[in-house]
Amino acid sequence: GAGVSQSPSNKVTEKGKDVELRCDPISGHTALYWYRQSLGQGLEFLIYFQGNSAPDKSGLPSDRFSAERTGGSVSTLTIQRTQQEDSAVYLCASSLETGKQFFGPGTRLTVL
């Protein structure tokens, strides 16, 4: 079956612009996660959704970051007024069982 998909795969933007990153989880997976991974670094948790609700937004770095999930499926991560330090790979994962997360291919964001 289809895995987790993310779009775009690459995004180059100018400092100060807004960007939207999309995640399509595996069908039926109720939990959805966003992570950020900078070059050579570990996974930084951003936000977690259970259904359409986000019980844990504790990882969002600033109020420039927001995310939503609709229909218990697709999720969008929005970064407003992008900064160079936002450059990273943004990974989405979905899960049906605790701890067993399936990751998408990621979106590589470059802020010039």
Place this chain on the structure above:
Amino acid sequence: QKEVEQNSGPLSVPEGAIASLNCTYSDRGSQSFFWYRQYSGKSPELIMFIYSNGDKEDGRFTAQLNKASQYVSLLIRDSQPSDSATYLCAVYYGNNRLAFGKGNQVVVIP
């Protein structure tokens, strides 16, 4: 603060040898432990999980858990060049959250 430590630097092993990776965690109440593999430029994929003390084997991989000492390890037997990757230890500590370690890079030398 839920911490997961993977302190070893890059691990180079000859093809056919055993690669041994260790991970320690801070939350004594953690019950579920996972190993993810991440190839360069790719996203992580789950390869092993373990819930009980002792060993769990799956093919060439063995996960070992010692809750009293708060460590979990991964052994890769008969290492192959295709095993060259970064291995991430992850610990479940509740509220549907995983804490990930920073990973250990393994290089298998043919």
